[in-house]
Amino acid sequence: MYENFVEEVDAVDNGISQWEEGEPRYAVTTTLSARVARLNPTWNQPNQDTEAGFKRAMDLVQEEFLQRLHFYQYSWLPARALVEEALAQRFQVDPSGEIIELAKGGCPWKEHLYHLESGLSPPVTITFVIYTDQAGxxxxxxxxxxxxxxxxxxxxxxxxxxxxxxxLDQSQGHIKE
Structure with a gap:
């Protein structure tokens, strides 16, 4: 159970790459395809009817697809506009242009930043992103x-x-008045 489930979840959660020098560190067994395959009857089940599993697989894939579509439409795509605006305003945040401030925190910004950063003029590598979280x-x-x-x-x-x-203030020698 550890090698076929727990190890993958733990490794992905801790940012451990699956591959090192062409060798897999752990097995990936939780893909959507694997989940669908597990809905088939096992070799030793008395009832080998695949129709019930197929129906459950259709429902599973539909739910996954609609959740992903909802994410891209209502979260991922609107986040692009926030990153574009932050990049346009970057020199107002810091003269280096290497720091951006997102208008809202918690948005999926990384993929957009990598894509948009390559077209910046003048070219600059963003190093920090600042934002307020849900608690302000x-x-x-x-x-x-x-x-x-x-x-x-x-x-x-x-x-x-x-x-x-x-x-943090004290570690930098700043004293609040």
Whole structure:
């Protein structure tokens, strides 16, 4: 059970690439195709009727398709406009143009940034994204080196990581009045 389910979920959640030097680190068994295949009767089931499994597979694929379509229409595509606007305003956020501020946090921005960044003039590599979260708190996020990477283009200093509010201010020698 560990090698055929838990290991994959844990590895993906922790950003571990499936492949290393051409060798798989773990098996991927939770794809939509695998889920559909598991709806077929097993070899030793007395009832080998595939129609019931086919109907369940149709429902499963339809639900997955509609969820994905909804995501792209109502979340992913509107996020592109936010990233475009943030890129257009980047020099107002920081003179380097390497920091963007998203009007709303929590949106799927990374894929759009990588696509749009290549057309920037003057060319610049975005290193940080700032935004307010759902609770109205400011956040800073380092841009990953690659789309699905956990390595940052420019990581925050270690002494800042995990700090908030006054603790972050004090670590930088700032004193609130």
């Amino acid at each position: 708190q400011w956040r800073v996020q380092c841009v990953p080196k690659e789309l699905h990477s956990f390595q940052s283009r420019l990581p925050l200093p270690e002494s800042w990581r995990g700090l908030r509010d006054e603790a």
